[in-house]
Amino acid sequence: MIIQTVEEITPPKKGFFSRLREGLSKTSATIATGLHNTLLCTSQDLDVVLEELETSLIQADIGVNTVHSMLEDLRVDIQKGKAKIGPDVKNYLKNKIAEILSSGAGAMPMGSAAPFVIMVIGVNGSGKTTTIGKLAAQWSKEGKKVLLAAGDTFRAAAIEQLEIWSERSGTEFVKHSSGADPSAVIYDAIQAAQSRKCDVVLADTAGRLQNNPNLLEELKKVKRVMGKAFQGAPHEVLLVLDSTNGQNAISQAKRFTREIGVTGLVVTKLDGTAKGGTIVQIIQELNLPVRYIGIGEKTEDLREFNPVEYAEALFA
Numbered sequence: 001m002i003i004q005t006v007e008e009i010t011p012p013k014k015g016f017f018s019r020l021r022e023g024l025s026k027t028s029a030t031i032a033t034g035l036h037n038t039l040l041c042t043s044q045d046l047d048v049v050l051e052e053l054e055t056s057l058i059q060a061d062i063g064v065n066t067v068h069s070m071l072e073d074l075r076v077d078i079q080k081g082k083a084k085i086g087p088d089v090k091n092y093l094k095n096k097i098a099e100i101l102s103s104g105a106g107a108m109p110m111g112s113a114a115p116f117v118i119m120v121i122g123v124n125g126s127g128k129t130t131t132i133g134k135l136a137a138q139w140s141k142e143g144k145k146v147l148l149a150a151g152d153t154f155r156a157a158a159i160e161q162l163e164i165w166s167e168r169s170g171t172e173f174v175k176h177s178s179g180a181d182p183s184a185v186i187y188d189a190i191q192a193a194q195s196r197k198c199d200v201v202l203a204d205t206a207g208r209l210q211n212n213p214n215l216l217e218e219l220k221k222v223k224r225v226m227g228k229a230f231q232g233a234p235h236e237v238l239l240v241l242d243s244t245n246g247q248n249a250i251s252q253a254k255r256f257t258r259e260i261g262v263t264g265l266v267v268t269k270l271d272g273t274a275k276g277g278t279i280v281q282i283i284q285e286l287n288l289p290v291r292y293i294g295i296g297e298k299t300e301d302l303r304e305f306n307p308v309e310y311a312e313a314l315f316a
């Protein structure tokens with residue numbers, strides 16, 4: 001009789017890369033359409049093929065300027081004999097994209113302060129609270145002592161949502177009642193984190209539309225008060241962007257960057273979007289490091305951004 005182990009009976013959990021590939025499959029299918037023609041191309045119809053390639057890369061939401069300059073380089077390299085039209089084009093473009101994306105990678109300088117205070121900002125629905133919950137769960141599992149601050153006091157449901165994540169991940173939690181001044185909550189949270197010797201504070205904030213001047217003023221105040229509670233805080237201002245918002249996410253980000261100052265990005269909802277190329281534009285236009293990407297609602301669906309893996313998934 002053959003006895004099977006549990007591992008043999010239950011199929012292995014899908015790794016992050018295969019889920020990333022799956023999440024980006026609409027984007028990679030769009031790119032693949034353009035690439036397909038390069039396979040059958042002869043040098044006579046180079047122009048037509050490059051134009052089709054251009055269309056599909058732009059459809060995948062890789063910015064127009066980037067696409068133009070990449071394809072111009074490709075054309076020149078083909079003329080010089082340094083590149084060949086055909087199956088090599090895929091690797092050529094993949095390497096170019098990976099190079100661009102690499103300029104936008106970089107881990108958060110955690111541990112440079114204790115507690116390391118992270119202010120999380122972004123418009124409503126971008127995924128702030130979920131991202132905080134996922135990070136809290138991952139970091140507690142690694143043995144870090146995490147405190148969550150319920151700085152979105154605008155809606156009672158927002159406080160409850162964060163509290164559920166906190167209970168689930170066994171992290172410390174500081175809240176006031178809904179309608180309270182978010183600066184006061186976060187001030188208390190930082191003091192609590194200091195006395196409880198926490199490693200990291202994740203502060204949630206409200207996200208009514210960024211063109212609401214009151215919100216921006218409120219966030220500026222929160223940031224100032226953080227510095228009063230603990231000199232040097234916040235150590236990271238993490239802006240959460242919903243990738244399905246495409247160009248809109250970029251203009252939001254510019255506004256937040258100008259008004260509040262942003263030190264790192266989280267790009268969420270890359271699962272299921274056909275706009276996976278947006279991240280290329282985000283990196284080029286904002287010149288900020290992407291710390292994490294989100295490809296689903298579960299804890300394990302948030303990961304540090306890996307540019308090579310990402311380029312690989314775009315061209316899978």
Ligand SMILES: Nc1nc2c(ncn2[C@@H]2O[C@H](COP(=O)(O)OP(=O)(O)O)[C@@H](O)[C@H]2O)c(=O)[nH]1
Pocket residue numbers: 122123124125126127128129130131207240268269270271293294295296297301
């Ligand atoms: N598919 C998917 N959904 C996400 C992701 N991140 C967040 N969400 C969902 O987006 C919705 C809004 O998220 P929430 O964290 O409440 O946004 P907030 O208003 O910025 O705090 C929720 O339903 C989340 O589950 C992601 O990476 N992928």
Ligand SMILES: [Mg+2]
Pocket residue numbers: 128129130152158204
């Ligand atoms: Mg929220």
